[in-house]
Amino acid sequence: MSDKQYTVLCVDDEQNILSALKRLLRKEPYRLLTAGSGSQGLTMMDENEVHVVVSDQRMPGMNGTEFLKEVKTNHPDVLRIILTGYTEVDSITAAINEGSVYKFFLKPWNDHNLKLEIRQAVEQYALMETNKQLHETVIAQNDELKQINERLEETVAERTQFLEVQNQALQISHAVLNDLPLPIVGVSREMIIALVNKAARALAVADQPLNVGERVSTYFGDGIEASLERVCNSVESGCIAAQGVGGTPFRLETIPLSGRFKGKGVIVTIKEGAAAEV
The missing domain is CATH 3.30.450.20 (PAS domain)
Incomplete structure (x- = not known):
């Protein structure tokens, strides 16, 4: 990853879950934010640059898939992970197929695996960001090259016209001299x-x-x-x-x-x- 600091947002209505995630992820190489509901999570995302979001599925008011659909609409580049129980797998699968969810984890999760997957999600975001920057650079360079080629074509056309005039003048001079x-x-x-x-x-x-x-x-x-x-x-x-x-x-x-x-x-x-x- 680059030197840029990336941010992970964890959303869950249970404070003990958020505390557990804080303890689990406190030494990870990224900034960690927490929110107690989907609406609070959306507000925090509007106020902070978030790169990966981890949300519980079963929350009052706005469940996890509804929250992540909003995230996809408002922050389409953010990678979205959801925590869910066995009974909710079908609805999560539908959300994955719709593109609202990047990956899901079943409760209770394995600490090591969850920590590794979140870290990989951050690295995935960094890679996507780098590719996007490279793509933009290539587009900019192509535009610059196109402009250079256009200027070169204009210069060649002007030079060709000049040489044609000079050549005609030389031919006339030779004709005059010869005659x-x-x-x-x-x-x-x-x-x-x-x-x-x-x-x-x-x-x-x-x-x-x-x-x-x-x-x-x-x-x-x-x-x-x-x-x-x-x-x-x-x-x-x-x-x-x-x-x-x-x-x-x-x-x-x-x-x-x-x-x-x-x-x-x-x-x-x-x-x-x-x-x-x-």
């Missing part, structure tokens, strides 16, 4: 051609089209790479006079990448004709 009438080539800092638009692919440099993945020196000779490396490491645009491997002169207008791609590549616009290197 520009100027021959444009992207060169990485390793001097590898990383991008070629439609106009650049139409150029006949070194008697073959420019291809992504080839070194730029394949088309403009080894000297071009040193010039492009200087541009890549600078922050200013430039113009380089170059000659294709096939002998055709070209003017390469260069723009170094900036921002988080600074130093990682160069954009090159290719025009036929010579120009002094800047």
Whole structure:
């Protein structure tokens, strides 16, 4: 059991029975209350948090089964035990079937067995209370998880929409770049051609089209790479006079990448004709 103090209420119209129960249960690990009638027992239950109730069956005014039915209605979680004689077993059995009584004991009872059964009833109540708390915790956690999942779904939906917009913008950017009438080539800092638009692919440099993945020196000779490396490491645009491997002169207008791609590549616009290197 937990550290919580549980309470047992004993109800009987005979004071000597209540005294006997007090002596029997005085060392048990729970609080013990007594009442001399069913009506007094109901009043005490309204004024105290009771977890197990033990009632005599034969009492004037309100008998045990009537009292425990009231307890079930007003305090449904309380475990209900009744003490009865042999002649009242049939009526007690009916009360058990109706759910009004958790367990019954025949008079005269065995002290050891009664004490053990009441203790087990208290432990049963504690277990039921723990299960109820766990159930409530699971429900609360499920609700929290549901809310987290809903927020996650909203975030994923927003992120997906954002990525779709970004992807469309990227596709449009590629389409615009590809359809520009100027021959444009992207060169990485390793001097590898990383991008070629439609106009650049139409150029006949070194008697073959420019291809992504080839070194730029394949088309403009080894000297071009040193010039492009200087541009890549600078922050200013430039113009380089170059000659294709096939002998055709070209003017390469260069723009170094900036921002988080600074130093990682160069954009090159290719025009036929010579120009002094800047």
